Amino acid sequence: xxxxPAWDQDEARSIVSGLSHxxxxxxxxxxxxxxxxxxxxxQAVPLIAEALNxxxxxxxxxxxxxxxxxxxxxxxxxxxxxxAEACQALGCDTVVEELAxxxxxxxxxxxxxxxxxxETVYCLGNCALGPSALVEGELLGRIDADRIASLCGARx
Ligand code: FES
Numbered sequence: 001x002x003x004x005p006a007w008d009q010d011e012a013r014s015i016v017s018g019l020s021h022x023x024x025x026x027x028x029x030x031x032x033x034x035x036x037x038x039x040x041x042x043q044a045v046p047l048i049a050e051a052l053n054x055x056x057x058x059x060x061x062x063x064x065x066x067x068x069x070x071x072x073x074x075x076x077x078x079x080x081x082x083x084a085e086a087c088q089a090l091g092c093d094t095v096v097e098e099l100a101x102x103x104x105x106x107x108x109x110x111x112x113x114x115x116x117x118x119e120t121v122y123c124l125g126n127c128a129l130g131p132s133a134l135v136e137g138e139l140l141g142r143i144d145a146d147r148i149a150s151l152c153g154a155r156x
Pocket of ligand 1: 082084086088122124126
């Protein structure tokens with residue numbers, strides 16, 4: 001999963017000014033902003049309007065017309081790691097330790113809002129194939145710390 005930095009108005013301004021010479025620059029700018037930050041913050045509207053000599057309503061209209069544009073940060077990924085009995089017997093505590101030691105990922109730490117979270121759950125019904133994890137509806141068996149860290153991506 002891609003890591004997106006927090007919205008930065010100065011960076012957004014430089015993206016806008018770097019593309020404002022293009023014909024029909026609104027869409028390339030919006031795509032570039034979303035690529036950079038994962039969404040188009042409402043603060044971008046006046047920047048784009050000013051750079052392209054459009055009304056704010058025009059810019060806002062374009063953003064809402066294209067459903068691909070998000071106007072809020074994408075939700076962070078949540079990895080649910082089973083720590084019930086069967087998965088404990090199959091090494092989930094080692095996974096938790098390795099996540100902390102080797103990847104700096106602390107299970108059940110809901111710290112920074114842009115970081116993926118690894119949460120404890122108790123039994124995902126996949127006991128024979130533990131340690132088990134559930135990620136965005138997908139059940140994963142024989143999970144290890146490296147796999148979880150890569151699922152968390154550079155968001156950690
Ligand atoms: S104990 Fe982990 S899936 Fe059942």
